[in-house]
Amino acid sequence: MRIRTKLLIGLIVSFIIVILVGLILFKERREDEKMSKMINTYQIVVRGIHDLNTLMYDYLLHKSAIKERIYTQWRELHSSNIDTLASLKKEAPGDIFIIDKLSKHLNDTDSFFNEVQSFYEGRDVLEKDNKQSFLETEDNLLSHLLIRSQTSVSIANELYDVKNKQQNNIHYTAQLSIEVLIVILFMYILLVFYLIDRGITEPILKVKKALESLGKGNLKNKINILDNSEIGYLANIYNEMIENLQNITVSRDLLNVEIEKRNIVEIDLRTSEEKFRTAFELAPYGMALIDTQGRWIDVNSTFCEIVGYSKEELTSTDIHSITYIPDIKLDIYYITQLITKEMKSCSFEKRYIHKRGHLVWIFIGVSAIRDHKDNICYFIKHIIDISEQKNLELRLKKSEQRYKAFFEQSPDGILIVDPETTLPVEFNVAAHTQLGYSHEEFAHLSVRDYEAKETEEDTKAHINNIITKGRDDFETLHRTKSGDIRNIRVTVQMLHLDDKAYLFSLFRDITDYKQMQTDIILKAMLLDASVDSFILLDMTGKILYVNESAYKRRGYTKEEMLNNHISQFNSKKYADRVADRIRELIEKKENTFEAEHIKKDGSLMPVEITSRLINIDNKELILSVVRDITYRKKAEEELKFYTSLLERSNKELEQFAYVASHDLQEPLRKISGFTEILANEYKDKFDDNAKEYMEFIIDGAVRMRALISDILSYSRITTRGKELKLIDTNKVLKKVLRDITTVVEENNAVITYDDLPNILADDSQIYLVFQNIILNGIKYKRKEEAPRIHISVVKEEEEWVFSIADNGIGIDSQFFEKIFVIFQRLHSRDEYSGTGIGLAICKKIVERHGGRIWVESSVGRGSTFYFSCPIKEV
DSSP states (O other): OOHHHHHHHHHHHHHHHHHHHHHHHHHHHHHHHHHHHHHHHHHHHHHHHHHHHHHHHHHHHSOHHHHHHHHHHHHHHHHHHHHHHHHHHHHOGGGHHHHHHHHHHHHHHHHHHHHHHHHHHTHHHHHHHOHHHHHHHHHHHHHHHHHHHHHHHHHHHHHHHHHHHHHHHHHHHHHHHHHHHHHHHHHHHHHHHHHHIIIIIHHHHHHHHHHHHHHTTOOSOOOOOOOOSHHHHHHHHHHHHHHHHHHHHHHHHHHHHHHHHHHHHHHHHHHHHHHHHHHHHHOSSEEEEEOTTSBEEEEOHHHHHHHOOOHHHHHTSBGGGTBOGGGHHHHHHHHHHHHTTSOSEEEEEEEEEOTTSOEEEEEEEEEEEEOTTSOEEEEEEEEEEOHHHHHHHHHHHHHHHHHHHHHHHOSSEEEEEOTTTOOEEEEOHHHHHTTTOOHHHHTTOOGGGTBOSSOHHHHHHHHHHHHHHSEEEEEEEEEOTTSOEEEEEEEEEEEEETTEEEEEEEEEEOHHHHHHHHHHHHHHHHHHHOSSEEEEEOTTOBEEEEOHHHHHHTTOOHHHHTTSBGGGGBOHHHHTTHHHHHHHHHHHSEEEEEEEEEOTTSOEEEEEEEEEEEEETTEEEEEEEEEEOHHHHHHHHHHHHHHHHHHHHHHHHHHHHHHHHHHHHHHHHHHHHHHHHHHHHHTTTSOHHHHHHHHHHHHHHHHHHHHHHHHHHHHHHHHSOOOOEEEEHHHHHHHHHHHTHHHHHHTTOEEEEOOOOEEEEOHHHHHHHHHHHHHHHHHTOOTTSOOEEEEEEEEETTEEEEEEEEOSSOOOGGGTTGGGSTTOOSSOTTTSOSOSOHHHHHHHHHHHTTOOEEEEEOTTSOEEEEEEEEOOOO
16 A cells, blocks of 8 residues: 555544544534523423412412412413423423323312312302311312422422433533544554554665665665555565576676586587487487576477477476476476486486477486586486377276276175176175175175075076176065165176176165155145145246145146146236245245135135245255135134124223213212211201211212222223333332322331332333232231331243232132122221222233233231233333
8 A cells, every 4th residue: 555545544534533523512512502492491391380389379378369369370370381391292202201290290280279269269158167177178178289289399390300411411421422532533643653653664764774785785685575555666676676686696607607618518519519419300209408407408309399399499498487387396306316416317207288288298318418527517308208108098097997986986786797606706885785795795695695586597587588688677676684675776787808798787775765655655645635735836836736635626627737827826916926925935935825716617715825945856846735714714704893893892881981980970079069068067957877877978979989980990901001111110119109108107018129120011000000009918907017018020931020928917719819800809898998999900901911910828927919021022
């Protein structure tokens, strides 16, 4: 990589990191502005809630003459706050839960405030009738009104605190991101300086050192830089220059040596040159002279014909340029032997590469020609072309190898038999192992020793028939060494070796194949007996096989369905989907779907198809199991009809429950209200019996109102439940304990709990389950002991199992199921209050979540209520 490119990459990466820091700062500023705007809105809400609370205090402190005006101001401010909260739900969807909670408390306060205002509007009558009762009722109403107002203020403050915390989190996250990126940028700059030092400065110092060494005359010092930059390119040029200088020096030395040699032998060469040249050129075999460096000095025309090159082409190269690369080591070995005088002459076989590209086998003899000082002048080679002989040897060797591989490695038994004695002359491993004999044992067995179908006379007649016809193919039975009978397929033909006739036999054990044929026939019979249709298709959808049920149920013959495309037997609605189904099957390997098939008479047959890919003879096919679902479809239609009737009935029942509860509340309020007025105005005129009857009426109306409210809650568990989402059951339980604080303190109850998991549930309904069971544990306490309740959970396979254990009065085992039935009570109302619907509500909630609920208890020893919730992925 070029130095300029490296530096450019470093600058680009640095620029990207700086841009990231800028983007984070910009994003943090935008989010901060958005959050600040929202916090201002929340401040308006909080101030409005505090203003409502202030008006509430003014209302409580001032006299009735001013209350009406304060009440009007409070109503106007309340309406403004409700509108502001409604707009906030659109701007802050993440705070919908707490906004809804605040809106609900404001509306509850408004409703209760209306009751207080109505109370004051009728105060003249009530105060006149019973001033003490009026004052008690007034204190009770005002205290509850004050509590509700304070609760709204607390929720508003909580909402404002949540947004402040979110703004702080945004500032912290942005600050942390910027610090991390700055650290990364600093480390990256250090890395860039390190790489510049390592990749540029150090190589430049190496080049400087090498050049200084070259200036001193040192030709051995090279630059070792494995880099493709400008410095690496400069180092390579320097190394090539050093190599060229070394070669020039060596060539100069060799030239001096050669001049000296030529001066010494010049006279001898002149004397014998003509005689040697004549013998060299006219030799019937190739001849060549090479120097000690392996370069061709001279070659004759015969050698040029052998390798296809001209004399000029050869003398301009060395022997390695036309030598087959694996044989170069052979050349070097023999030349070394001659140079060290281990051999005076040598001969060997090697391969040259012909000019046309094919290999030429040669037999070569080499001798070293020395001068009077015993130094080698050159080598003379005698070269004979033996390619044709070598090719024949190679073909013969390959033929023998193929025959041996076929004979020894064949999975079929191969046997050469003497027809006169029926003894084996030669056989392979498969021949004796198929029958369980060793090689030595099988060599002494005649055909009659293991033939289990033919008699001796039959075998002789069969052999004579083969000799007459020349060959035969047949099936027979062979007996193994252990006595098993195997089915054998035999192919026999005559073979003549050394003027004698033999039987060349190939035999294969087909026992498993025969059994497979039987199994296939049996499976085909079973498929035909099946009521389902079995259809085999190729990957294009063409029908290859159908069982009897497939074509008979559709009114066709087997021939009418085979080799036709499956889409022809699908209704128009499903015919176009066949190609998509095949693509889907290739992806999934198996699929199940419904379709409609057309019978021959034109009627439609609804079917369910299960298809899968199978492999037969290395070919992928599609096997479809088709089931007639006509009756099932009719049943589904009937089920849809009755389901719609049931849904309509349930809606009508729900509407009835709502209307009944709403309509019943009004007469109950009148009964309760007028009965109380009657009791207050005429209590001095009633005797004790009349007073008792009045108390019965009031108590009955109160219980009737509670019963109607519980029935309505029970009916809405399934229809009005919220969507299930991941909730923290720790938070739900804490909310329950916070809301029942008064009951817990009044009864000195001790409630403990383990860490609880996150579950997929409706938090408001899980709240009711915890509340009902815990309040029951407190209600049904033992007189001599304060209530102690512990909540825990365990994970069992695919569900969470919650347990709520108490030390109360306990339950007899015969009532374990009864307590979860609506309106079933085990105690009278004098002993314990309630409508008997709480545990029924718990059971319905748990079942809506896909769980179960049960109890374990014994009388006097407390109870443990269990309920489960499936573990599901969000």
